[in-house]
Amino acid sequence: MGNNACSPSPETIDSVFWAGQAGGIIPDITLDRSLSNYLSLNSSFALNSQYAAIQRHLSKDRLAVLDSNLTSIFGHSSRVSYGGVGIVALALSFLLDTLVGQTSDPYQRIFGPDYSSEIPTVAREYLTQVPWKVNDSDGMAEMTEIYDQKLKYALIELYENMTIDHHLNTAAIKQWINGAAIHLHMRIHGIRMFSVPKGSAESLRLSYRTGLGRVLQLYTGYLRRNVKERSATLDPSIKAGFLITEPSKKxxxxVVHNACQTQSIIGAVVARILAAQNVRTTETFFDEPARLIDKFVRQREHFELPTRNASRHS
Structure with missing residues (x-):
C-alpha cells in the first residue's frame, strides 16, 4: 500500500484520524451505555451494583443524607415497585446520581448538547417524574401513556425531518436513536402495567429497527459528502492541513502527505468514523425484543432500599 505514491500509509491515516479525535470532532451516534445497561434483562443487576458502589464509597453522614432524600421521595416503604426493571431502573439510576452530587448531565451525554428536537425534553420530563409515581400503579400507568404519545410524535417529527426534509446530521441521529430506545422501553413498561396491548411493542420495535437501517444508510452518504481533508505542507507560509467531519466541525x-492521497484518506476516515459508532450493538438492542419480549414483559424485580435502621459503614 505504501509503495504507491497515491496510497496513504496506515500511519498517515491514523495520524489524520487521531487529530480529529484530539480535536473532539469525530461524530458520535452511539447508543448510550446507560441505556444498553438499564434497558435490558440485566437492569436489576446494574441498578443494585450502582447502589452498592454508592454505599461503599459514601461516608456515614452522606449516606444518612441520601437515606433522608430517598425517604422524602418513596416514603418509609423499602420497596420501589418495578424499581429494578427497564425504564424505572434507568430513572432510579439518574436519581441516585443526582442525589449523590454527580455534576455531569446524563441527558446531555445521551442526547448531545444540541436540543434541536423535543425528544430530550420529553425524555427528561418523564424520567424525572418516574420516582415520584412509581409506587402509584395507576398514576404511573397514566403518566407513561401520556409521555409515550409525546415521545412518539417527537420521534416521528425528527425522523421525517431527517429522511424527508433531508435535515440530517450527527446531533439529530443521536437524539433519534437514543430517544427511540427509551420510547420502546416505555412501551414495554406500559405492557407490564396492562395499559397497552402486548403487540404494540413489536410494531414499535419493527418501525424503529427499519428506521435505523434507513438513517444509517443516509448517514453514510452524509459523511461521504461532508468529510474533507487537506495535507499540511513543509512551506511555513502555507497554512496547516485540516480535517472536517461535518459543517462547523474542523x-x-x-500531517504531510501527497495531495493525490486525499480522497483515499477521506474514505478511510469515513470508514473509521462508521466503525466507531458500534452499529451492531445498536442493531442488537432493537433486535432482541423481537425474540425476548415475553422475558422483558415478565420482568418484575422491585428495588429494595435498605431498612431505615440498617447499619451503615463508611
Missing part, C-alpha cells in the same frame, strides 16, 4: 493538523 481541526487543523500537521
Amino acid at each position: 481541526v487543523r493538523h500537521r
Whole structure:
C-alpha cells in the first residue's frame, strides 16, 4: 500500500484520524451505555451494583443524607415497585446520581448538547417524574401513556425531518436513536402495567429497527459528502492541513502527505468514523425484543432500599 505514491500509509491515516479525535470532532451516534445497561434483562443487576458502589464509597453522614432524600421521595416503604426493571431502573439510576452530587448531565451525554428536537425534553420530563409515581400503579400507568404519545410524535417529527426534509446530521441521529430506545422501553413498561396491548411493542420495535437501517444508510452518504481533508505542507507560509467531519466541525493538523492521497484518506476516515459508532450493538438492542419480549414483559424485580435502621459503614 505504501509503495504507491497515491496510497496513504496506515500511519498517515491514523495520524489524520487521531487529530480529529484530539480535536473532539469525530461524530458520535452511539447508543448510550446507560441505556444498553438499564434497558435490558440485566437492569436489576446494574441498578443494585450502582447502589452498592454508592454505599461503599459514601461516608456515614452522606449516606444518612441520601437515606433522608430517598425517604422524602418513596416514603418509609423499602420497596420501589418495578424499581429494578427497564425504564424505572434507568430513572432510579439518574436519581441516585443526582442525589449523590454527580455534576455531569446524563441527558446531555445521551442526547448531545444540541436540543434541536423535543425528544430530550420529553425524555427528561418523564424520567424525572418516574420516582415520584412509581409506587402509584395507576398514576404511573397514566403518566407513561401520556409521555409515550409525546415521545412518539417527537420521534416521528425528527425522523421525517431527517429522511424527508433531508435535515440530517450527527446531533439529530443521536437524539433519534437514543430517544427511540427509551420510547420502546416505555412501551414495554406500559405492557407490564396492562395499559397497552402486548403487540404494540413489536410494531414499535419493527418501525424503529427499519428506521435505523434507513438513517444509517443516509448517514453514510452524509459523511461521504461532508468529510474533507487537506495535507499540511513543509512551506511555513502555507497554512496547516485540516480535517472536517461535518459543517462547523474542523481541526487543523500537521500531517504531510501527497495531495493525490486525499480522497483515499477521506474514505478511510469515513470508514473509521462508521466503525466507531458500534452499529451492531445498536442493531442488537432493537433486535432482541423481537425474540425476548415475553422475558422483558415478565420482568418484575422491585428495588429494595435498605431498612431505615440498617447499619451503615463508611
